[in-house]
Amino acid sequence: MTKAAVRLSADGLTVRFGAVEAIAELAVAAPAGRVLAVLGRNASGKSTLLRCLAGVLTPTAGTVALDGRPLKDWPRAGRASRLGYLAQQPQLAGGFTVAESVAFGGHAVGGVAASAVGEALATVGLEPLADRPFGDLSVGQRQRAAMARVLVQVGADGVMILDEPFAAQDPGEVDRLIRVVRARAAEGAAVIAAVHDATVAHAIADDVLLLDGGRVCFAGAAGDGLSPDRLGRLFGLDFVAGPSGPTPRFGLGIMPSDDSA
Secondary structure: OOOOOEEEEEEEEEEEEOOEEEEEEEEEEEEOOOEEEEEEOOOOOHHHHHHHHHOOOOOOEEEEEEOOEEHHHOOHHHHHHHEEEEOOOOOOOOOOEHHHHHHHHHHOOOOOOHHHHHHHHHHOOOHHHOOOEHHHOOHHHHHHHHHHHHHHHOOOOOEEEEEOOOOOOOHHHHHHHHHHHHHHHHOOOEEEEEOOOHHHHHHHOOEEEEEEOOEEEEEEEHHHHOOHHHHHHHHOOOEEOOOOOOEEOOOOOOOOOHHHO
16 A cells, blocks of 8 residues: 655644743654544643644744645645644634635635535534624534634645544534544545544544643554553543543542442
8 A cells, every 4th residue: 555645744843932841842744644633631732733733833943844845935825725724712803704704714725616615514514504693603613613614725635733623512513523524534635633532533533642741652553542551641540442432431439439428
């Protein structure tokens, strides 16, 4: 089998905020047609890493390359057509509608047809809300609208960088977005997604990057990275293997026993 081309790579990424080192000498490789899930505790550096990969944040040290070319050397329009970013908390000032917010992804690449906007909204389950003000959406709906914007911006040969795309979604919408992510990867896109839920990571990921204190503690195949033992050491919590992937055993030793209730 031919090895997939690496769409986005990073080497030696380091970010310092004053005396705080948020991430340290991270290396990342995102091949075409694969999903890389990034997991770690809160404040482990996931969002900082993704912002660097998207070009939103300039690292203190290290480099990011898109299709082998330094990200900083890409012209704005060329980079926009190849690299889409979904922020952890999408915001939009002004009274724009949901459809208009999605169309902004097309503006970055020279425009987009209304039919493409409608198709993207249908893909994420928001077509009935196309004319509603973006500001009226729930948190989860805003996240899905932002996903639709990325879908119209980046083609199947590009890179999608998604920061907590499954946040604030009900189980049905999580399933929908899992299918969206896997379908886009099957078409040839490279996808990098920060996630908190190990079962979601199990459903989407080909590869896994585990962060602890801003450093990589594992990088490799999802089957190895998502082992209960490895996740247990990372999160300080027991995990058990199951048909839907590793599941945390919440509440052990915390709930009162029957005779003390």
